[in-house]
Structures are given as structure tokens and as C-alpha cells.
Amino acid sequence: MTLTAHHVVLPVALPLLVAFLLPLVGRLSDGLARLLAQLTTLAVAVIALLLWPAASDGGALVSAMGGFAAPIGIVFYADKLALMFVVALAVGLLLFRPRREHDSTKVQTLWLLLLAGGSGLVLSGDLFNIFVFYEITAVATYGLGASAHTGAGYGASLRYLLLSALGSAFALLGIALVYAAAGTLNLADLSQLAGERLTGPMGLTAFVLMVLGFGVKAELFPVNTWVPEVYTAAPTRVTAVLAGVVSKLAMVVILRLLVLLFQDPAALGFLLLLGAIGVAAGELAAFRSRDLHRTFAYSSIAQLGLMAVAFSIPGHAGVLAGIAVALHHLVVKPAFFVLADRWRGEIAGLTGAGRTSPLAAGLFVLLSLSIIGIPPLPGFWAKLMLFKAAIDAGGAGNLTAVAIILAATVIEAAYLFRVVGILYGTAPAGRPPLRFTLGELAPGLLLGAVLIAATVSVAPLGDGLTAMAADSADAAAYASRVLPGGN
Amino acid sequence: MKGNARAFASALFLIGLGLMLVTLFEALPFGGAPMQVGQAIAGRALEDTGATNIVSAVLLAYRGLDTLGEVAILFVAATAAGLVLGGAGRAEAQGTPAGFILRAAAALLFPFLLVLGAYIVIHGHLTPGGGFQGGAILAAAFFVPLLAHPASPVNHGVATVVEAFAGAVFVVIGLAGLVGGGAFLVPLLGAGTPGDLFSAGSLPLLYLAIGLKVGSELAGLMARIAAAGDPARQGGKA
Structure with a gap:
């Protein structure tokens, strides 16, 4: 095919299809249900x-649900950015798949629904449809x-x-x-009307409300108070999976809103402003925390x-x-x-x-060096690109943000190296080792x-990402692919 | 003291939010020129889908994926609730039977609720109503007897089978469009004569699937909550 x-x-x-059927399969055998769900997750990664190739040839694959062309119907818009996050989500869900446990079929069902909701979140090109998938993702997370x-x-x-x-x-x-x-919910259609109808206090209010809403999952200040507790x-x-992948899916939605x-x-x-406060507050709180889960x-x-x-930096450099x-x-x-799963409890107890x-x-040392941003690890390049984009864009806000991020990096280094020091310390005698x-x-x-x-492959990776970012930041290209006839 | 400050801040926030929204809604045209998608759909829905109930045409055809998503939200909520309530659902349901009036009324109501629910589901593409509303009535038909006889055992097996297949049928009808080379959830089987029971193509089938899924899911969820509540009540008495 x-x-x-x-x-x-x-x-x-x-x-969705497999999730609906899973409770039935689970009555026969929990193992079979798990296998079926994991095969489905794998299939989604393979399909994405x-x-x-087709998405990178034409820029994006567009499908109008029910055959009702945009803006009347709902469209799915699969560009490389969206497909990449679908693959990341599916791989993440496979890597951290539920094991044999109590109620494993229900957990596995929620796992599949998280996959369906998360994929829809990045693929959908319709504002209300995105909200529906956001709800699926959120409710699966409650469970x-x-x-x-x-x-x-x-x-x-x-x-x-x-909160959610x-x-x-x-x-x-x-x-x-x-x-x-x-008068429309289609993102491409909205991108053409935005300059005329979504400006001023009305547009700003709508944006603020949506950012505060989707920001709950994207862990944005001030709606992130649930994060340390739930994690x-x-x-x-x-x-x-939540911290690694799902939070980014909500961020992709915010990116689409911004660009389009x-x-x-x-x-x-x-x-x-929200981002800079998040960076400062997050790193300060991480510094104060005495438990690895909370720190992370x-x-x-x-x-x-x-x-x-x-x-928030306009243009494709920021994206x-x-x-x-x-x-x-x-x-x-x-x-x-x-x-952190094995090294639970007080950090001081990990000596x-x-x-x-x-x-x-x-x-731990490798990950710490990368997240702090020590060259040549990828974390360094990511932070470098961020600084370059912010400094090129200029302006007091961006430069202040750079200063905040630099200070936050120092704090980050301090608490991560503190943990490294404890890990390599001398264990008190008589305590069973954690292996x-x-x-x-x-x-x-x-x-x-x-x-x-x-x-090792940072150069080709950088080229690929640059092309992807340039395409994602191009609102006119998005609109022309979804509405080929013009509007 | 701290509680007062918090209540005061919340009140201030709500007043601010309210004022902001009033100001914005004042500036919005209502039902006027910008409602372009809504007006376009109102003009072409009957021709496109053959459904005389335009709300159903929007729900199942133009925004069918949203509806599938909403069915999924209900499903994910029921699954999450089942996970949290966990083993409590398996506890033997016990309790004193209800009074004579409720028991007699429940027995009387059951067939009527069943017929009404089925009617509303099946005529969803013709008259106001549809799968969600009819499904809720169907769920009530099975829940009222449970209120009258709390001790009666609940058979989750049948509900699980109906629920699973009803949900799967919706997705499979959607996927059938892909097999034909079209898009997901393309209306199938032709529009037919508007107003006939067998019209509007695959839309009534979708509503039937929704009705059965919503009905079995709600009934199952309410039965589970009732069963989970029981041991707690007993614990309170002891």
C-alpha cells in the first residue's frame, strides 16, 4: 500500500481504534493487550x-477530513516539524512502555490515547480540533x-x-x-485574517488566554505549579514521557499560534517575559531542592x-x-x-x-555537561543558537533574557556539580549500595x-534543523499549502 | 489572615477578568459579518450531507474528527476513573433496596427510556438529538434499575463488548474513506433523500456508534462509581 x-x-x-478495542483484548489476556498496543505504537512511528520523504518534498502533507476543504472542514498539516514530534512521541512511549503491573491494560490504553492525543496536537491545523486533542492528552495525564x-x-x-x-x-x-x-478556526485561514482582525487588545487577550491554557502542559510560568508534585x-x-515529550507538543502548538x-x-x-521568569524561577528552585526528582x-x-x-524571537533563528x-x-x-528512579530520596543520601x-x-556527568552547555555537546549548540538569535534580534528585552539565562546557567552548573560531587564522595560504611x-x-x-x-553529527543535524525551522517559521507557505486556491 | 488575603486576591482577579471580557465582548459583532464559516456551512450542509439536522451535519461531517475526539475524551476519562477507582469496582455491590415507588417506577421507566433513547439516536440526522443525547438516555435506562436495586450484580462484560465495538466502528467507518483513496471520515453511501430515515449516508451509522458507546460508557462509569462508593459507606456505618 x-x-x-x-x-x-x-x-x-x-x-484510537486499538485503544477502543483494548479493554476487550485485555479481558482475554493482559500480555496480548500490551503486545498489541506496543505494535500499534511502533506502527505509528513507522508510518510517520x-x-x-513526501513531507520534505512538498513542504507538508495536507489532508482535509471528510473531504471538506479548508476552511470549512478540519485539516491535518504534516510538515517535518510535526512528523518529527510524532516519531519522538511514539519512540518515547515505546522506550518507557508499561511493564507487567497491576491494571496494565488500563495503563496501556491511556498510553495509546496519549499517543493519539499528542499526535493530533501537532498534526491538526484547526484551532478547536487542537483543543480536543489537548483535552485527550490532559485527561490521559490525570490518570x-x-x-x-x-x-x-x-x-x-x-x-x-x-489547574488544567x-x-x-x-x-x-x-x-x-x-x-x-x-469567523473561522482554520489556522491557515486565520493567518490571512490575523493582520486585519486579530490585532489590538482583542488579539492580545486571545493570545494570553490560549498561552495560559496550553501553557499548563507546556510548564510555563505561572501555570506550572503542578510540575514538581506530579513529576x-x-x-x-x-x-x-511527560517531561521529555508531551510538554514540547504543547509548546509546538504555541509556536504555531505565534507564527501564524x-x-x-x-x-x-x-x-x-513568561519564558525568562520560567528560566530564573526553575533554576533557582532546582538549586534549592533536595531531591533528584524535584531538581529535574x-x-x-x-x-x-x-x-x-x-x-518569542521573531524570524526563523528563534524557531x-x-x-x-x-x-x-x-x-x-x-x-x-x-x-532519578533508582536514586530516590534525599540527594545527601546518595553519597x-x-x-x-x-x-x-x-x-549523569555526560547529561549534566550537555544540559549546562559545555562544548562540543549538543546542549552547547542549542544554547549558542539561542544566544545568537537573541543578540541578533537585539532590544532590551532579549538582552535581559540572555543575561538571565547566563546567570541561570551558572546556578544550573552549581547544583548539578554539587550532585556529581556527592555521587563520587565516600560512602558511609554499612549502607547497602544502590545498584x-x-x-x-x-x-x-x-x-x-x-x-x-x-x-558527532552536529553539522548535518544543524543543516536539517535550519531547513525545518525556516519552513516552520514561514506563515505564507503554510497558508498556501492548506488553501491552494488562495482566499 | 492568609486565607483572607487569598480570597481577596481571587475576587480581585475575577472582577478584573470579568471587566476585561465584558469590554471585549462589547466590541465583538454578534452573528454578524465575520461568521463566514458558519454561514457557508448553513448554506451547503443539506446538499453536502443529506442531513436535515444541520447540527448533526456539522458534528458528524464537517467536524467529524472533533466528535471522534470528544468520544475519545469520554473514553479516556472513564478509563482514568477506572484506573483510579481500581479494585473498588470489583467489590460486591451491596446496599439496601430502594422504596416501593422507586422500584415500581424503575421497572415502568426502563422500556420507555430504552425506546426514547434509541429513537433520539436513530433520528439524530433528521431531528434535534443524536448520539450523545440518546446515549445519555440509554445509560439512564440501565442506571435507574441500579438505583432501585443497588444489590443487583452489574454485568460489565456486555457493556465492555458493546463499548469496544461501537468505538471501533466509528474509526473503521472513517478509515473506509482512506481505503477508497479519499480522506478520513468521508461520507459514504450517498446522501439519499433528505428527510428519509435511511438518508445522509454513513452519518446515522456514526450516530449509532456514538449512541451505543456513550450509553455503555456512562452506564459503566456510573455503576463503577456506585460500587466504589458502597464500601466507603459501609465503613462509615461500622
Whole structure:
């Protein structure tokens, strides 16, 4: 079967189909249900990769659902950026797949729904449709956040639910404002009307409401208070996927909104402000925290703040830096959480843990060096691109953001090296050593290998990303692909 | 003291939000010129889909993917609730039977609710109503007897089978469009004569799938919550 543009719906339709049937399969055998779900996830990754060549030839694959052309119907828009995140999500969900556990079929069902919702989030080219997929992703997260079946997990998940529901209401209000002002929900159509109908206080309010709504998942200040709690209380594989991949999907939505609808200096300034506060607050809180899970959760807030700062810089340089930061964090943070899973509790209690598991400690050092930004690791290039874009764009706001990020990097280095020092310290006598089994460490090692491979091939990677970013930042190209006849 | 400050800040925030929205909505034209997509759909829906209920045409044809998404949201919420309530759902449902009026009314209501629910689902493409509304009534048909006889065992098996296949049918109808070389959820089977029971192509089939899925899901969810609530009530008495 050859794939056509209409097959871009499969990363959403296939997991939904299997998820609906999974409870039935699970009654026969939990193992069979798990196998089926994992094969589906693999199939989604393969389909996204097979669609890749066609997407890079024509710029993007566009499919109008039900055959109703935009702006009347819903369109899916699969450019390289969207397909890349679909692949990343599917691979992440496979790498941290649920094991044999209590209620494994239900967890696996939520896993598939997370795949369907997340894929729809980046593929959809319709504002309300994006909101529907955002809700699927959010509700799946409520369940998965509580899936450790601990009191802390239930509490964290409930508080996340309340915040997220408020955020969703805000996002919906923003979407309603856009619809009322412009009369359409199609992003391409909106991008042509934005200059006329989405300017001034109306446009800015709609943008602020949507950023605060989608920002709950994108861990943006000030709607990120759920992050440390949920990331600590949820099972580590859930945390790894949420922090590593799902948060970026919401950020991609915000990027689309910015590029297509809101190239307004006030909107960009608002995102820059939220991003810069996120970076500063995240790293300071990470410095104060005494537990690896919380440290990494706060560091994740800071990294998403970096992405927000990057996306707020107009032009493709900012988009490029944002995507680079996102990809780097996508590899590094799940690996960090793999390590945090074994090294639970007080950081001070980890004295000497590095000596008993040298491989894990080596991985920690590698990841730390990259996230701080030591050349030649990929994290350095990502931060360099961000600084270059911000300094080229100039302006007091951008330069202040650069200063904040530099200061935050020093703080980041301080707390990560403090942990390294503790890991290589002398363990007090008589305490049982914490060892990783190879199976536990394997996903982390794999991600570490990806990081090293990216370091070696940084030049071709940079070229590819530059082309992708230039295309993603081009609102006119987006509109012309979705609305070929013009409007 | 701290609580007061927080309440005051919240009130201030809400007043500000309200004023902002009032100002913005004042400036918005209502139902006027910019509603281009809505007006375009109102003009062509009958011709495109053959459904006399334009709301259904929008829900199932123009925005069918949103509807599939909403069905999925209900499903994911039910799954997440099942995960959190966990083993409690398996506890033996117990409780005192309800009074005579509720028991008699429940027995009387059951067939009527069933017929009404089915009617609203099946006529969704012709008259106001449809899968979500009819499905909720179908769920009520099965839940009212449970209120009357809390001790009666709930058979989750049938509900699970109906729910799974109904959901799958929706996606499969959508995928059938792909097999034909078209897009996902392309209306199939021709529009037919508007107003006939068998018209509007595959839209009534989609509504049937939604009705069955929503009905079985809601009924299952309510039964699970009732079962989960029971042991807690017993614990309170003891």
C-alpha cells in the first residue's frame, strides 16, 4: 500500500481504534493487550517515518477530513516539524512502555490515547480540533499521574486536574474570542485574517488566554505549579514521557499560534517575559531542592522557559533555537529521570552512589555537561543558537533574557556539580549500595548514545534543523499549502 | 489572615477578568459579518450531507474528527476513573433496596427510556438529538434499575463488548474513506433523500456508534462509581 497525504490521520486514528478495542483484548489476556498496543505504537512511528520523504518534498502533507476543504472542514498539516514530534512521541512511549503491573491494560490504553492525543496536537491545523486533542492528552495525564496508586499521586493528580481544567477553560475562551473576531478556526485561514482582525487588545487577550491554557502542559510560568508534585509522585516512566515529550507538543502548538496568528510585538513580549521568569524561577528552585526528582522537574520548567524565550524571537533563528533546545531536552531529561528512579530520596543520601554504579554516574556527568552547555555537546549548540538569535534580534528585552539565562546557567552548573560531587564522595560504611540493573539503565544509556551520536553529527543535524525551522517559521507557505486556491 | 488575603486576591482577579471580557465582548459583532464559516456551512450542509439536522451535519461531517475526539475524551476519562477507582469496582455491590415507588417506577421507566433513547439516536440526522443525547438516555435506562436495586450484580462484560465495538466502528467507518483513496471520515453511501430515515449516508451509522458507546460508557462509569462508593459507606456505618 502506498501512502498518500490522507494517511497523515493514521497516527491519530490507529491508536484510537486499538485503544477502543483494548479493554476487550485485555479481558482475554493482559500480555496480548500490551503486545498489541506496543505494535500499534511502533506502527505509528513507522508510518510517520514513511510519510517523511513526501513531507520534505512538498513542504507538508495536507489532508482535509471528510473531504471538506479548508476552511470549512478540519485539516491535518504534516510538515517535518510535526512528523518529527510524532516519531519522538511514539519512540518515547515505546522506550518507557508499561511493564507487567497491576491494571496494565488500563495503563496501556491511556498510553495509546496519549499517543493519539499528542499526535493530533501537532498534526491538526484547526484551532478547536487542537483543543480536543489537548483535552485527550490532559485527561490521559490525570490518570497516568495517579497510576502509582499512592496518596501523593492521587493528591498531585487532583491538583493538576483542577489547574488544567482552569487552563482549558482559558484556552477555550481564547479560541472563542478568535472565532468571534475572525469567523473561522482554520489556522491557515486565520493567518490571512490575523493582520486585519486579530490585532489590538482583542488579539492580545486571545493570545494570553490560549498561552495560559496550553501553557499548563507546556510548564510555563505561572501555570506550572503542578510540575514538581506530579513529576515526583507519578511512576518514573510516566514522568519521563511527560517531561521529555508531551510538554514540547504543547509548546509546538504555541509556536504555531505565534507564527501564524500573533506576530504582534506585545504577544512576543508576553511570551518572552513568561519564558525568562520560567528560566530564573526553575533554576533557582532546582538549586534549592533536595531531591533528584524535584531538581529535574524544576530544571524541566527552566528548559521549557528557554524554548518560550527562543520562540518569542521573531524570524526563523528563534524557531531554530527553540527546536534545538526542545530536541536536546527531549533526549536528556528522560535519561535524567531514569537515573532519578533508582536514586530516590534525599540527594545527601546518595553519597558514594557513583562509585557502586560507575556507568550510571558517568551518564549523569555526560547529561549534566550537555544540559549546562559545555562544548562540543549538543546542549552547547542549542544554547549558542539561542544566544545568537537573541543578540541578533537585539532590544532590551532579549538582552535581559540572555543575561538571565547566563546567570541561570551558572546556578544550573552549581547544583548539578554539587550532585556529581556527592555521587563520587565516600560512602558511609554499612549502607547497602544502590545498584542499577542493566534493564533499568538501558533507556538512559540509549538516550546517552543518541546524545553522543548527535555530538558527532552536529553539522548535518544543524543543516536539517535550519531547513525545518525556516519552513516552520514561514506563515505564507503554510497558508498556501492548506488553501491552494488562495482566499 | 492568609486565607483572607487569598480570597481577596481571587475576587480581585475575577472582577478584573470579568471587566476585561465584558469590554471585549462589547466590541465583538454578534452573528454578524465575520461568521463566514458558519454561514457557508448553513448554506451547503443539506446538499453536502443529506442531513436535515444541520447540527448533526456539522458534528458528524464537517467536524467529524472533533466528535471522534470528544468520544475519545469520554473514553479516556472513564478509563482514568477506572484506573483510579481500581479494585473498588470489583467489590460486591451491596446496599439496601430502594422504596416501593422507586422500584415500581424503575421497572415502568426502563422500556420507555430504552425506546426514547434509541429513537433520539436513530433520528439524530433528521431531528434535534443524536448520539450523545440518546446515549445519555440509554445509560439512564440501565442506571435507574441500579438505583432501585443497588444489590443487583452489574454485568460489565456486555457493556465492555458493546463499548469496544461501537468505538471501533466509528474509526473503521472513517478509515473506509482512506481505503477508497479519499480522506478520513468521508461520507459514504450517498446522501439519499433528505428527510428519509435511511438518508445522509454513513452519518446515522456514526450516530449509532456514538449512541451505543456513550450509553455503555456512562452506564459503566456510573455503576463503577456506585460500587466504589458502597464500601466507603459501609465503613462509615461500622
